[in-house]
Amino acid sequence: MLSNFxxxxxxxxxxxxxxxxxxxxxxxxxxxxARTEWLRAANxxxxxxxxxxxxxxxxxxxxxxxxxxxxxxxxxxxTVVVERLGRASVQFLQEAWRISxxxxxxxxxxxxxxxxxxxxxxxxxxxxxxxxxxxxASE
Amino acid sequence: MLSNFxxxxxxxxxxxxxxxxxxxxxxxxxxxxARTEWLRAANxxxxxxxxxxxxxxxxxxxxxxxxxxxxxxxxxxxTVVVERLGRASVQFLQEAWRISxxxxxxxxxxxxxxxxxxxxxxxxxxxxxxxxxxxxASE
Amino acid sequence: MLSNFxxxxxxxxxxxxxxxxxxxxxxxxxxxxARTEWLRAANxxxxxxxxxxxxxxxxxxxxxxxxxxxxxxxxxxxTVVVERLGRASVQFLQEAWRISxxxxxxxxxxxxxxxxxxxxxxxxxxxxxxxxxxxxASE
Amino acid sequence: MLSNFxxxxxxxxxxxxxxxxxxxxxxxxxxxxARTEWLRAANxxxxxxxxxxxxxxxxxxxxxxxxxxxxxxxxxxxTVVVERLGRASVQFLQEAWRISxxxxxxxxxxxxxxxxxxxxxxxxxxxxxxxxxxxxASE
Numbered sequence: 181m182l183s184n185f186x187x188x189x190x191x192x193x194x195x196x197x198x199x200x201x202x203x204x205x206x207x208x209x210x211x212x213x214a215r216t217e218w219l220r221a222a223n224x225x226x227x228x229x230x231x232x233x234x235x236x237x238x239x240x241x242x243x244x245x246x247x248x249x250x251x252x253x254x255x256x257x258x259t260v261v262v263e264r265l266g267r268a269s270v271q272f273l274q275e276a277w278r279i280s281x282x283x284x285x286x287x288x289x290x291x292x293x294x295x296x297x298x299x300x301x302x303x304x305x306x307x308x309x310x311x312x313x314x315x316x317a318s319e
Numbered sequence: 320m321l322s323n324f325x326x327x328x329x330x331x332x333x334x335x336x337x338x339x340x341x342x343x344x345x346x347x348x349x350x351x352x353a354r355t356e357w358l359r360a361a362n363x364x365x366x367x368x369x370x371x372x373x374x375x376x377x378x379x380x381x382x383x384x385x386x387x388x389x390x391x392x393x394x395x396x397x398t399v400v401v402e403r404l405g406r407a408s409v410q411f412l413q414e415a416w417r418i419s420x421x422x423x424x425x426x427x428x429x430x431x432x433x434x435x436x437x438x439x440x441x442x443x444x445x446x447x448x449x450x451x452x453x454x455x456a457s458e
Numbered sequence: 459m460l461s462n463f464x465x466x467x468x469x470x471x472x473x474x475x476x477x478x479x480x481x482x483x484x485x486x487x488x489x490x491x492a493r494t495e496w497l498r499a500a501n502x503x504x505x506x507x508x509x510x511x512x513x514x515x516x517x518x519x520x521x522x523x524x525x526x527x528x529x530x531x532x533x534x535x536x537t538v539v540v541e542r543l544g545r546a547s548v549q550f551l552q553e554a555w556r557i558s559x560x561x562x563x564x565x566x567x568x569x570x571x572x573x574x575x576x577x578x579x580x581x582x583x584x585x586x587x588x589x590x591x592x593x594x595a596s597e
Numbered sequence: 598m599l600s601n602f603x604x605x606x607x608x609x610x611x612x613x614x615x616x617x618x619x620x621x622x623x624x625x626x627x628x629x630x631a632r633t634e635w636l637r638a639a640n641x642x643x644x645x646x647x648x649x650x651x652x653x654x655x656x657x658x659x660x661x662x663x664x665x666x667x668x669x670x671x672x673x674x675x676t677v678v679v680e681r682l683g684r685a686s687v688q689f690l691q692e693a694w695r696i697s698x699x700x701x702x703x704x705x706x707x708x709x710x711x712x713x714x715x716x717x718x719x720x721x722x723x724x725x726x727x728x729x730x731x732x733x734a735s736e
Contacts, residue, residue, distance in 0.1 A: 192490060192491050193490060197332045205625045205659075217468075242621070243659070252504065332629060343516075344487055344520075365669065380522060381483075383520050391644070392643060441527075476610065476615070476617050477610070
């Protein structure tokens with residue numbers, strides 16, 4: 181696995197579809213849960229971002245490759261790596277792994293690009309220095 | 320079927336679960352879609368409710384009985400009946416029917432109670448007269 | 459809180475709606491996550507239920523009262539209590555609490571009735587003795 | 598708009614998030630609804646694919662760029678174009694447009710690649726000739 185940070189996710193009925201596997205769209209939710217917890221671990225509060233700095237992160241693009249399916253009750257680990265840190269955007273490389281007695285198996289890989297925007301006009305905005313430092317420190 | 324108003328819904332992968340049927344929680348989303356379209360048909364805009372009257376409808380309770388499952392590609396009809404119209408709340412009786420060549424089949428019955436609240440403090444608020452008239456006219 | 463068993467849930471963007479709060483339907487997903495983890499803690503595997511006993515639990519009814527909203531980043535505790543244990547059904551009383559420095563606050567109460575059915579014809583089926591014992595032991 | 602085929606979608610509360618806009622992940626659900634209806638219009642039944650041909654389509658990758666947000670009550674049109682038709686896969690170019698009095702506005706662009714697999718081992722499988730013809734005829 182490519183990251184020191186990972187977030188565990190358990191598969192429930194709500195995550196599956198009639199194909200008997202996790203509905204592919206849901207991995208993008210899982211990626212976001214992991215990014216959110218990664219931000220929290222880096223001590224960055226989304227609430228403070230908005231209240232103190234008047235900015236928020238919005239998702240600009242998502243690109244996901246699906247390698248293998250997960251099923252009900254599976255345990256996943258979601259990883260988070262900052263692949264590119266721009267002045268007003270961050271690109272994440274994320275992976276979803278199934279954890280089992282047979283060892284980890286890569287299920288999906290995602291590249292998620294988020295942009296920093298002001299909360300009034302939703303225009304691109306420079307990532308506040310304090311936040312930038314925390315992101316760098318967490319790598 | 321118990322109502323003149325019904326709203327068609329098609330079942331997609333996103334609606335199903337690994338049991339091979341529609342995930343039961345999703346019927347409550349379907350009920351809301353039907354109520355929203357019923358409101359629209361009654362010429363009540365949720366946006367106008369908020370902007371003009373400073374109120375919104377919030378769901379206070381949902382009680383749903385599940386009778387039979389729907390599957391991928393099924394066509395459903397969702398009905399809406401006002402069961403009780405209070406000064407600050409509306410109780411809906413709603414049904415989900417599967418439509419097929421074998422005739423309609425009742426899948427789920429829901430009682431959904433919504434309250435009218437002001438958009439500042441979320442306190443119970445009298446349903447504006449103009450809205451009340453439209454709701455009564457739609458019955 | 460009414461139960462010894464509780465399951466923590468964090469609120470993400472995916473759980474919220476444009477009203478600024480958790481979309482009410484999602485509490486029913488949260489209740490299921492808690493029941494699933496409660497079953498797991500009682501050492502009942504849904505997979506084994508199907509494979510060994512040829513039965514599964516299906517939700518027959520859900521009745522939920524919404525008391526107060528949760529928001530992004532909130533920490534919730536979901537409780538599970540067996541309110542009535544029948545031969546072929548279980549009724550759960552569940553609560554969603556927000557945990558914060560101000561103390562716990564009750565957000566939603568649910569009564570969820572699940573039925574035991576065979577996996578072939580989905581007919582009501584007696585809860586296997588082994589499972590019944592585990593459920594009783596977990597109370 | 599780039600396609601003769603389009604599918605209308607209305608935005609409900611369930612589609613939005615606390616940012617006041619449609620949760621970005623949901624566009625990928627909308628894309629699938631449109632592909633499903635496009636298949637149906639081409640007279641291809643997912644059920645028949647499985648029953649008659651022993652194959653199904655699975656999503657291999659999704660790449661989505663988000664240009665502008667949609668809000669509650671917005672009307673969208675989802676388009677479907679076959680960008681590349683392989684022997685065992687199809688790549689779709691899809692767009693989400695908001696329809697309003699101000700004219701159409703492009704909200705999101707997606708490239709979705711689906712693979713044809715057998716329903717037993719989920720191995721890549723040639724798209725049945727009959728289906729291929731229907732897909733080509735629909736372009």
